[in-house]
Amino acid sequence: MTSEWQPRSGLWTLDPAVLHLNHGSWGAVPLAAQREAALLRAENEANPAAWFRALPQRVASARRELARWLGADEAGFALVPNVSAGVTVALAAVDVPAGGRIVVTSHGYGAVRFAADRFAAARGASVVEVPVPLTASPDDVVALLTPAVGAADVVVVDQITSPTATVFPVDRLVSLCRAAGVPVIVDGAHGPGLLPAPVPVGADFWTGNLHKWACAPRGTAGVVVAPEWRSRTLPPVVSWSEHGSLPERFDWQATADYVPWLAAPAALDVLDDLNWPAARESVSRLVAAGADLVAKAIGSEVPDLAAPAPTMRLVALPPSVRIGDKAAEEALRVRIARDAAAEVNVCVHDSRAFLRLSAHAYTGARDFELLAARLPALL
Numbered sequence: 001m002t003s004e005w006q007p008r009s010g011l012w013t014l015d016p017a018v019l020h021l022n023h024g025s026w027g028a029v030p031l032a033a034q035r036e037a038a039l040l041r042a043e044n045e046a047n048p049a050a051w052f053r054a055l056p057q058r059v060a061s062a063r064r065e066l067a068r069w070l071g072a073d074e075a076g077f078a079l080v081p082n083v084s085a086g087v088t089v090a091l092a093a094v095d096v097p098a099g100g101r102i103v104v105t106s107h108g109y110g111a112v113r114f115a116a117d118r119f120a121a122a123r124g125a126s127v128v129e130v131p132v133p134l135t136a137s138p139d140d141v142v143a144l145l146t147p148a149v150g151a152a153d154v155v156v157v158d159q160i161t162s163p164t165a166t167v168f169p170v171d172r173l174v175s176l177c178r179a180a181g182v183p184v185i186v187d188g189a190h191g192p193g194l195l196p197a198p199v200p201v202g203a204d205f206w207t208g209n210l211h212k213w214a215c216a217p218r219g220t221a222g223v224v225v226a227p228e229w230r231s232r233t234l235p236p237v238v239s240w241s242e243h244g245s246l247p248e249r250f251d252w253q254a255t256a257d258y259v260p261w262l263a264a265p266a267a268l269d270v271l272d273d274l275n276w277p278a279a280r281e282s283v284s285r286l287v288a289a290g291a292d293l294v295a296k297a298i299g300s301e302v303p304d305l306a307a308p309a310p311t312m313r314l315v316a317l318p319p320s321v322r323i324g325d326k327a328a329e330e331a332l333r334v335r336i337a338r339d340a341a342a343e344v345n346v347c348v349h350d351s352r353a354f355l356r357l358s359a360h361a362y363t364g365a366r367d368f369e370l371l372a373a374r375l376p377a378l379l
């Protein structure tokens with residue numbers, strides 16, 4: 001396999017004995033950001049009282065820096081620990097009457113679906129899942145969602161889907177919801193670091209993780225709230241900031257570990273030094289070629305997605321590999337980790353099972369070559 005990309009694995013501390021091809025699930029924190037976090041933790045433990053006294057100003061400054069990096073309106077950008085929290089606060093803010101509808105798609109993230117289920121049940125409402133085929137074009141996605149949006153009280157859509165690694169036409173979906181007067185919550189878990197402008201204009205709520213593709217320490221995410229929702233959008237934890245206003249109201253989540261938020265800008269510096277927008281293009285070509293190689297090795301194919309995520313690719317698993325439930329998915333991940341020394345994700349959509357391969361700046365052609373050499377014996 002040829003690739004022009006020279007992996008920058010020296011910037012991370014990943015175990016070289018393992019093929020790390022699942023960045024999309026948990027991210028990976030570069031050494032510089034780990035060091036910054038370690039320094040901050042040492043400062044915290046040297047004088048916890050002084051640390052917490054100085055914290056509000058430091059959190060506010062990190063928050064503003066992250067908002068600028070995302071291109072988000074600083075006045076509407078609040079910090080949360082993860083996208084699950086971001087979706088939860090957004091769903092809690094919107095009105096869904098008894099008998100109402102929360103619309104989601106069949107590409108949604110499992111835990112986000114659980115959040116929709118929880119809020120629907122609490123309000124006597126229901127969740128309507130719009131089936132979207134794997135290879136749907138952006139036009140198809142918009143056409144499939146149009147009738148459901150008309151009858152929705154709120155719509156939850158992904159920016160980049162998790163089980164299918166597809167970029168959804170979020171700007172068009174936001175316009176569709178706006179035109180119908182229906183609030184839209186955009187799950188942008190994978191947007192920061194993968195999309196040039198991850199915060200869509202006009203969305204009522206967008207939430208994204210910085211601990212995935214932006215490589216921040218885990219526990220770093222944001223929610224962008226449109227002006228009309230700010231006064232009623234409350235932090236996930238009720239604490240002393242209860243009577244403040246957004247975004248400051250989210251800065252204090254009680255006694256907790258705030259180091260990831262403060263160290264996150266150090267991860268963004270690493271991406272800047274890598275000239276990440278250009279590097280990402282090379283890494284995208286790498287993962288596309290790598291997925292083809294792996295598919296060929298296992299006698300399978302890369303599905304022809306209309307808009308594959310820049311640095312993630314699906315590889316269909318042969319029909320002989322049957323994945324009936326979550327336990328079987330995990331069992332295959334574990335087997336590949338143990339027998340191929342490779343971390344990959346295993347996903348199911350429309351009853352078809354796939355590997356989801358991810359690449360970041362530390363990934364090289366060798367990772368895919370070794371996976372392609374090892375997988376056939378264990379599938």
Ligand SMILES: Cc1ncc(COP(=O)(O)O)c(C=O)c1O
Nearest residue numbers: 082083084109161162187189209
């Ligand atoms: C599309 C999508 N939404 C939400 C999440 C949840 O992210 P977190 O666990 O950081 O809350 C993920 C995580 O992988 C995801 O891929």
